[in-house]
Structures are given as structure tokens and as C-alpha cells.
Amino acid sequence: MSDIPQHGFATRAIHLGYDPLDEQGALSPPLYLTSTYTQDSIEAFDQIRLGERQGYVYGRTRNPTQALLEARLASLEGAEAGVVTASGMAAISATLFSLLQSGDEIVVDQIVYGTAFTLFAQGLTRFGVRAVFADFTRPEAVAAAIGPKTRAVYFETPANPNLRLVDIAAVSAIARGKGLLTIVDNTFATPVLQRPLAHGADIVLHSATKYLGGHGDLLAGAVLGRQEHIDAIRLQGLRYFTGATLSPFTAFLVLRGIKTLELRVQRHSESARQVAQLLRGHAAVADVFYPGLPDTPGADIARRQLSAGGGLVAFELKGGLAAGRTLLDSLKLARIAVSLGDPETLIQHPASMTHASYSAEDRERYGLSEGLLRLSVGLETPEDILADLKQGLDRL
The missing domain is CATH 3.90.1150.10 (Aspartate Aminotransferase, domain 1)
Structure with a gap:
């Protein structure tokens, strides 16, 4: 059905990007269990490798089962594109390693998931990136924390663990006015309840381990946003910084989870x-x-x-x-x-x-x-x- 992208949330979560008649009538999308892909010429291989045409080369970068999940999650968040990863922390680290470099700073809310806090407070410093913590419930505090080396702002809302709320539109406006990226972890709300991109954010993160998977039986992460950012995260943060690829079977399980x-x-x-x-x-x-x-x-x-x-x-x-x-x-x-x-x-x-x-x-x-x-x-x-x-x- 060509009009699926204009349908409601649940319809897109169940149908978008897949027609059973293209796969011998199989109602559930096929699970692609392969690590590598062949091409009919070296020219075709080069075109795919350089991003000049769609296709698959090696499973660490992309797999058809993952691609369907990415398309559905991007649609649910209102994003241009998405990339899935092996965990929520992989989504965070792949994003940061792709978009920041030595000498940069990132302004972070003082209340975030504990392991993410450790990454910001201890991990990034080993690579010359400094995290500046601020109270994001006060937009003026965010503005005051931004300096000449700041490249992005990062927060969760509702925040883990005390559910404090951050005004996405207010913080995004401050960041946009300084030419900075706004990165929001939307794990707790999910796109059912909140879509940060609609309020001005640039990138949305998820631990798909939680509500997206929904059954406590998998680890997964996702990053959604503009095509240029997702391409950078896939080809840098995922492919060679972390290698934290989501397995096709886990992608299949998350696809099943988001249907409900x-x-x-x-x-x-x-x-x-x-x-x-x-x-x-x-x-x-x-x-x-x-x-x-x-x-x-x-x-x-x-x-x-x-x-x-x-x-x-x-x-x-x-x-x-x-x-x-x-x-x-x-x-x-x-x-x-x-x-x-x-x-x-x-x-x-x-x-x-x-x-x-x-x-x-x-x-x-x-x-x-x-x-x-x-x-x-x-x-x-x-x-x-x-x-x-x-x-x-x-x-x-």
C-alpha cells in the first residue's frame, strides 16, 4: 500500500516498508541471517561502498532486517533516517564518537542514566572531549554553560531516575541559536507519548531494550534524525568506532515489539x-x-x-x-x-x-x-x- 507513510502510528509500526506479496506472501518480514553480500560486478560494489547506490556489502554496517526496523522507527519519530545498534549505550557512544572530536565540549543535563553519566564524566575525557553539566530544568543555566568549544547539548526527558522534565523546545532553541546540535534520549516516553524532533531537537536516542522491544528479552539501541547525521553515525560510530551492530535476529524481535x-x-x-x-x-x-x-x-x-x-x-x-x-x-x-x-x-x-x-x-x-x-x-x-x-x- 503506497499510502502507508500517511497512516496512523500503529499502522505504520505494523506495515511500513514491507509488502508480503514481495516475499512469497510471508506475513512476517524475513530474517536475513547473512554476514556478507555478493555483487554482480566490482563497479556495483564500489557504488554501494561509496553510497552512490543502495545495497548491502557487509553485515556490520547494515542488514535488510535492520533496514526495515530503521525505516519504521524513523517514521514513528518523524525522522529522515535511523540507525540501530547493539544497545542503548552503543547508540549514545556511536553518536558522540561520530559528531565530536578532541577539543570539543558538550553540555549535558546533570541527571542522566548512570552509565551514560560515567561516559560523559570519565570516558570522553580520555579522548579530549569535555562534558559540562548543567541543570536543564533551567534553560538559562544551559545557555550559561555553553562556550566557544561547545558542539552539542544532551539530555533525557523524562530523566532517569527521578522523571524530571526538560523543555525540549526551549533548550533546542538555545542550542540552535548557537549553531549546536540537540540530542535527546526519548527512551522513557517513546514516540508514542513524545516526539522530540517535532519540538526542535536534532537527534533522538533510544535504548530499544526497554519499551521498543518491550519484553525484557533483548538488548538494542537506536538513533533517529537527519540523513546527514545518521550517515555519519553509521559509517563512523557504528562501522569502525564501536562495531556495535544489532544482530538481525534482535532486529526481528524489535520489529515484533513495536507492532504492539x-x-x-x-x-x-x-x-x-x-x-x-x-x-x-x-x-x-x-x-x-x-x-x-x-x-x-x-x-x-x-x-x-x-x-x-x-x-x-x-x-x-x-x-x-x-x-x-x-x-x-x-x-x-x-x-x-x-x-x-x-x-x-x-x-x-x-x-x-x-x-x-x-x-x-x-x-x-x-x-x-x-x-x-x-x-x-x-x-x-x-x-x-x-x-x-x-x-x-x-x-x-
Whole structure:
């Protein structure tokens, strides 16, 4: 169907870029399990290698199964093109290694995923790139952190782990005015709820391990943006900086996952909203952070950027870390684990798990308290999730 690109989100996630009649009627796209490709002439090989014609040469750079996934993800994010990688961190590092060089600076929000923080704070410095951290909830702080060597700004929204919100349009406008790239990690919201490119960002990143894959059984990453940037990331960051190619079978699984992405994210969001309301009304809870609550910090930004609150809830207990440990040990349905976006409800303690790479001083400086908990609300029957959480809270 030639009009698929103009169809709705779910239709494109299921159909875009593939006609079963082109593949002997196979309803599911074929899985290409090959590492290398032959050509009918040396001229054809050279044309493909130089980017003068479409085709495939070697699986580290591109594979037809990956290409279909890239086309669908790009469509869902409203991007010109995309490249998939072996993990979310591979997506981040391939992007940075391709677009930055020694002597450059990048301004980064002070709250990001812990391993990404380590890459910015320690890894990039080994190659002469300096990360400058700023509070991205204050656009004026971002502007103040930009210097003559700055080449890009980077942030997550909602941010891991406390779900703080950044105004994409405001930060992108500042960066664009200085000739800088805006890079946004959209893992938590997914393109179902938020599309950063529509608000002025240049590049969108995903850990496809999370909601895009959606079943806790794979590792994958994705970068979406303008063709020129994606070409550079594929041919530099992916091909020879990291070599972190997504396997064709994993690409096949992510293709399967995004077919139900819209439905899953809607269910995650509705259940998470109910969880946030339960937490807000419980005597043991000191504070709740959820973009879907009307009185959450940054609620005005949420109304502009997000179509729903998402599937994650962060909260602090009045009893601090000791109460948090008691709660985690009391839950029967929710599992203690570091990931998110799975069908299973998962809970974790950021200070000792996903954000342990932040020093205690940095956690205190950036507002990551020792008592903060992050809950990834799953797809179980909502009443069961609520009952499990309530029995654990009542023990406090």
C-alpha cells in the first residue's frame, strides 16, 4: 500500500516498508541471517561502498532486517533516517564518537542514566572531549554553560531516575541559536507519548531494550534524525568506532515489539497513573514524581510535550532508605531489577543500582536522594499491581 507513510502510528509500526506479496506472501518480514553480500560486478560494489547506490556489502554496517526496523522507527519519530545498534549505550557512544572530536565540549543535563553519566564524566575525557553539566530544568543555566568549544547539548526527558522534565523546545532553541546540535534520549516516553524532533531537537536516542522491544528479552539501541547525521553515525560510530551492530535476529524481535508498542505504552501509562495516585495518598510516602499528575514539577511542560505520563513512577518514603529496603523486600509481584519497560513490574533503588556510578557527593548535589525509588509499572492486571504495592507500603 503506497499510502502507508500517511497512516496512523500503529499502522505504520505494523506495515511500513514491507509488502508480503514481495516475499512469497510471508506475513512476517524475513530474517536475513547473512554476514556478507555478493555483487554482480566490482563497479556495483564500489557504488554501494561509496553510497552512490543502495545495497548491502557487509553485515556490520547494515542488514535488510535492520533496514526495515530503521525505516519504521524513523517514521514513528518523524525522522529522515535511523540507525540501530547493539544497545542503548552503543547508540549514545556511536553518536558522540561520530559528531565530536578532541577539543570539543558538550553540555549535558546533570541527571542522566548512570552509565551514560560515567561516559560523559570519565570516558570522553580520555579522548579530549569535555562534558559540562548543567541543570536543564533551567534553560538559562544551559545557555550559561555553553562556550566557544561547545558542539552539542544532551539530555533525557523524562530523566532517569527521578522523571524530571526538560523543555525540549526551549533548550533546542538555545542550542540552535548557537549553531549546536540537540540530542535527546526519548527512551522513557517513546514516540508514542513524545516526539522530540517535532519540538526542535536534532537527534533522538533510544535504548530499544526497554519499551521498543518491550519484553525484557533483548538488548538494542537506536538513533533517529537527519540523513546527514545518521550517515555519519553509521559509517563512523557504528562501522569502525564501536562495531556495535544489532544482530538481525534482535532486529526481528524489535520489529515484533513495536507492532504492539502503542497499546503497551497506553496500558503502562494508565496503570502507572493509578500507582502514582495510590502513592500520593499513602501515609508512608513523602513525595511522588510522575509526569501524569497535574501537580508534579514541570506539569506545564508535560502538557506541552507528553500525551500521557508514561509507565515509570519515582517516589520517596518518609522512612528514607531503611523504609525503601523494607518495601523492596516486602513486595511479592514487583521484582527488584534495574531495567524498565518490561511486561513485569520492576522496582529499584537508584543510589545503589542504576546510579551507583554517581558519587555520593554528586547524588547529593544533583538531588538524587538515598531514599529515592523507581518503579517500572508492568502489564499485569492493574488491581494486582496496586494490591502488591499497598501491602508493602502498609508494612511501613
